[in-house]
Amino acid sequence: MSPRDGDADAAALDRATDEALAILAGDHGTPGRSVGPVDGGYLPFEDPFTEEPGPAPAPAVSRETGSLDVPFDGVSFYDHRGAPGGDPMPGDVPRARDRGDGLTEIWRTVRDVSGAQGAPRRDRQRAERQPADRRPARPRDADGTAPHRPATSGGGGDGDGRRPTRHTSWATAGGIAAGAAEPLPATDRPLGEVLGRTLAAPLTALTDLPSFDTAAMDGWAVAGPGPWRLPADETGIVAGHAGTEPLRDGHAVPIATGAQVPPGATAVIRSEHGDVSDEGELHATRRVGQGQDIRPRGQECGRGDELLPGGSLITPAVLGLAAAAGYDELSVTARPRVEVLVLGDELVHEGLPHDGRIRDALGPMLGPWLRALGAEEAGTTRLGDDADALHDALAASDADLVITTGGTASGPRDHLHPALDRLEAELLVDGVAVRPGHPMLLARLAPGRHLVGLPGNPLAAVAGLLTLAEPLLRTLSARTAPALRRAVLSGPVPSHPSDTRLVPVVLRGGDGARPLRFHGPAMLRGLAAADAIAVIPPGGNTPRGQVALLDLPWTATGGGPIG
Numbered sequence: 001m002s003p004r005d006g007d008a009d010a011a012a013l014d015r016a017t018d019e020a021l022a023i024l025a026g027d028h029g030t031p032g033r034s035v036g037p038v039d040g041g042y043l044p045f046e047d048p049f050t051e052e053p054g055p056a057p058a059p060a061v062s063r064e065t066g067s068l069d070v071p072f073d074g075v076s077f078y079d080h081r082g083a084p085g086g087d088p089m090p091g092d093v094p095r096a097r098d099r100g101d102g103l104t105e106i107w108r109t110v111r112d113v114s115g116a117q118g119a120p121r122r123d124r125q126r127a128e129r130q131p132a133d134r135r136p137a138r139p140r141d142a143d144g145t146a147p148h149r150p151a152t153s154g155g156g157g158d159g160d161g162r163r164p165t166r167h168t169s170w171a172t173a174g175g176i177a178a179g180a181a182e183p184l185p186a187t188d189r190p191l192g193e194v195l196g197r198t199l200a201a202p203l204t205a206l207t208d209l210p211s212f213d214t215a216a217m218d219g220w221a222v223a224g225p226g227p228w229r230l231p232a233d234e235t236g237i238v239a240g241h242a243g244t245e246p247l248r249d250g251h252a253v254p255i256a257t258g259a260q261v262p263p264g265a266t267a268v269i270r271s272e273h274g275d276v277s278d279e280g281e282l283h284a285t286r287r288v289g290q291g292q293d294i295r296p297r298g299q300e301c302g303r304g305d306e307l308l309p310g311g312s313l314i315t316p317a318v319l320g321l322a323a324a325a326g327y328d329e330l331s332v333t334a335r336p337r338v339e340v341l342v343l344g345d346e347l348v349h350e351g352l353p354h355d356g357r358i359r360d361a362l363g364p365m366l367g368p369w370l371r372a373l374g375a376e377e378a379g380t381t382r383l384g385d386d387a388d389a390l391h392d393a394l395a396a397s398d399a400d401l402v403i404t405t406g407g408t409a410s411g412p413r414d415h416l417h418p419a420l421d422r423l424e425a426e427l428l429v430d431g432v433a434v435r436p437g438h439p440m441l442l443a444r445l446a447p448g449r450h451l452v453g454l455p456g457n458p459l460a461a462v463a464g465l466l467t468l469a470e471p472l473l474r475t476l477s478a479r480t481a482p483a484l485r486r487a488v489l490s491g492p493v494p495s496h497p498s499d500t501r502l503v504p505v506v507l508r509g510g511d512g513a514r515p516l517r518f519h520g521p522a523m524l525r526g527l528a529a530a531d532a533i534a535v536i537p538p539g540g541n542t543p544r545g546q547v548a549l550l551d552l553p554w555t556a557t558g559g560g561p562i563g
């Protein structure tokens, strides 16, 4: 491609963006130019459940980034031959063009030129064409030559937030985060200190369980067929006493639940299933089965049996099992130390929002959430929007993971990228094709020290936490991932043509996963009522309406709100 072709591309992108903005902003709702509803398919972005039509979609083809945003949510621009959804497929017929609004054409142009759906070659060439002084300062490899590049799902933009950028796919981003670190070392800790941590080695029984033949009921231990002669002194066997005399055939002895069954006993008869005659003989009132109500030694496990694999989360139940199996301490993976830096001059930390300032919703939320993910919170610091303070805090931190909130975008006060550049951090993920939360990032500050940049919008920050921080913390703490849960969606959700969408859902009531309202990027109202986060694939193509679910700490199957 010649430089002139490249200029034409850039001009086409500008033109297409201008036209799209004009249509989406100015002429929204004008007959023939509306972007929705299409076949009643338009779902208001913030409000998929309301009966009323929701707010009009905001203009969202960004002049800055060329990213395609809100109006594509739930809007099908194509008559699909295959599965429903917003993502065009080979052979699909552009419907919007048929309606005379030209939007499809514009979207295609934006997409092709920006590389949002393809054209990686053009993107690369444009990045190469960019004058050196407009290219972002990027860290160098040790040899000082090759710039570090974040992985993308295919050819990328230049990643400076001012040029079209192709983001890493959601699934790939999670994989990169999971693979970015090594598990922390193991350490032995007393049982009382290991709740919520990870077993660094398989839990192997140190004893048989039960460790002796045990009476399962209060009653009599009997030997052979009845009736049975009882001891004259009526003394019985209680729990906690070792070594009793063998029981001879035709004899019985009173026994308590949990007591060691004497050698020779063939069954335990419950106290309510036997009568003692005046002559001191025990008669069973029901048939007596061989071995009934005796828990044989080793019934649950033999010494040396693996009770749980390494990588298991230590729950209260695991603590109980470990104690029963003879452990005083366990080998656990060290907890990742996580430091949280809350950025933003606009934040207040108590009282009501005022004078354009808002409450910090992330500071109070992240610490407990991180602890639930197995991390040790090394402190939450409020930094405001101060580039030097951010740089210094990142340089000084010795945490395994630093989490920042806000400052990921390209506004005048978004200092994170410049700070990472100054620190020569290696960007592993710089933007993810997920809504909300697409500006999230993952960087390696130094070997064994990482940073996850969460976008400032609170639900977007949670998306970043689940997409990047959770897999990284799982690897650091060597914890096995829980089985992925799936559910059938019981209501409509907005989808995005090229990005994964994360939507809070409730699972109660046996009607599948019901998407919640109030799931806009700046909202926590839906999340606070949610049981899980549904993963809506790009284009909304959910096989048989099924979606994967991400656990939330308060309802998690694989790691709960403990520790």
Ligand SMILES: Nc1nc2c(c(=O)[nH]1)N[C@H]1C(S)=C(S)[C@@H](COP(=O)(O)OP(=O)(O)OC[C@H]3O[C@@H](n4cnc5c(N)ncnc54)[C@H](O)[C@@H]3O)O[C@H]1N2
Pocket (backbone or CB within 6 Å): 062, 064, 065, 067, 342, 343, 344, 346, 347, 358, 359, 360, 361, 362, 363, 405, 406, 407, 408, 409, 410, 411, 414, 436, 437, 438, 439, 454, 455, 456, 457, 458, 460, 521
């Ligand atoms: N030109 C563009 N602008 C923006 C883009 C874009 O692609 N191009 N993306 C938007 C998206 S999406 C998000 S998400 C945000 C990410 O912004 P930052 O990570 O830089 O965060 P801030 O600008 O600092 O804040 C965004 C928003 O969130 C509020 N916020 C920040 N921290 C907190 C907190 N601790 N508690 C509650 N609310 C918080 C902040 O006041 C802003 O309203 O960028 C968009 N812009």
Ligand code: MOO
Pocket (backbone or CB within 6 Å): 434, 435, 436, 437, 438, 439, 455, 457, 459, 460, 461, 521, 522
């Ligand atoms: O949608 Mo942004 O990615 O989260 O507000």
